[in-house]
Amino acid sequence: MRKKYIAGNWKMNLERKSALALVSVLRERAGAREDVDIAVFPPCVYLAEVVRALEGSNIKVGAQNCCDQPAGAFTGEISAAMLADVGADAVILGHSERRHVYNEGDELINAKVRIALAAGLEVILCVGETLEERNGKLTEKVIGRQLTAGLALVAARELGRLTVAYEPVWAIGTGLNATPAQASAAHAYLRGVFAGMYQEAPAERLRIQYGGSVKPQNAREILSANDVDGCLVGGASIQAESFLGILESR
Numbered sequence: 001m002r003k004k005y006i007a008g009n010w011k012m013n014l015e016r017k018s019a020l021a022l023v024s025v026l027r028e029r030a031g032a033r034e035d036v037d038i039a040v041f042p043p044c045v046y047l048a049e050v051v052r053a054l055e056g057s058n059i060k061v062g063a064q065n066c067c068d069q070p071a072g073a074f075t076g077e078i079s080a081a082m083l084a085d086v087g088a089d090a091v092i093l094g095h096s097e098r099r100h101v102y103n104e105g106d107e108l109i110n111a112k113v114r115i116a117l118a119a120g121l122e123v124i125l126c127v128g129e130t131l132e133e134r135n136g137k138l139t140e141k142v143i144g145r146q147l148t149a150g151l152a153l154v155a156a157r158e159l160g161r162l163t164v165a166y167e168p169v170w171a172i173g174t175g176l177n178a179t180p181a182q183a184s185a186a187h188a189y190l191r192g193v194f195a196g197m198y199q200e201a202p203a204e205r206l207r208i209q210y211g212g213s214v215k216p217q218n219a220r221e222i223l224s225a226n227d228v229d230g231c232l233v234g235g236a237s238i239q240a241e242s243f244l245g246i247l248e249s250r
């Protein structure tokens, strides 16, 4: 039985005061929960403070991106080792906003995945098709390629720190969530591809989150769908009541 994993990707939202107020409520109301894994992904500048604010709780903290290089002349970038150094547990990689707004390709994402795992971080690797690709019946081809390429050269011993998030691009920030059946079908397909890469047992253990317009109103239905092991929440994760509503919906 895979424990559900619910994560909040704050994206480029909140400021110092509102971020700390949010985590203080989350800590108080959900910080001791053991029935579900919880993580928040604040903007990098607030990472260290959020780590401190959640120290000793069961809520993990991660970053929304990292550099594919270990160190050096990469102005504006932050290394995976630096994230680990300030106490981050995890990093989100391959998010559709990175893929589509900043043109990150599979090879770059794979380099980030490998360097983050080598730094000891947990990784949430996001995959997902655009509406055009779904309409063209290319969903499996696209997400299969993103998964395979994203995990190239990742050793089986690292898989315990890997989560996959299926985030259809057309469902992100649109209010148009995938149906539970659409999510289940994509997750089952991804698990099959993963089993082909790493065998059945790691594929059975792999957690696959759904992301895209998850809210308290639809969380229960999505979280109870087959093969859905949690969710990666955007908009509804930056307010305590809506994120707690999702956490409480299971």
Ligand code: 13P
Residues within 6 Å of the ligand: 009, 095, 167, 171, 172, 173, 174, 175, 211, 212, 213, 214, 232, 233, 234, 235, 236
């Ligand atoms: P929304 O929940 O705002 O649709 O965003 C989903 C997402 O991109 C999480 O990473």
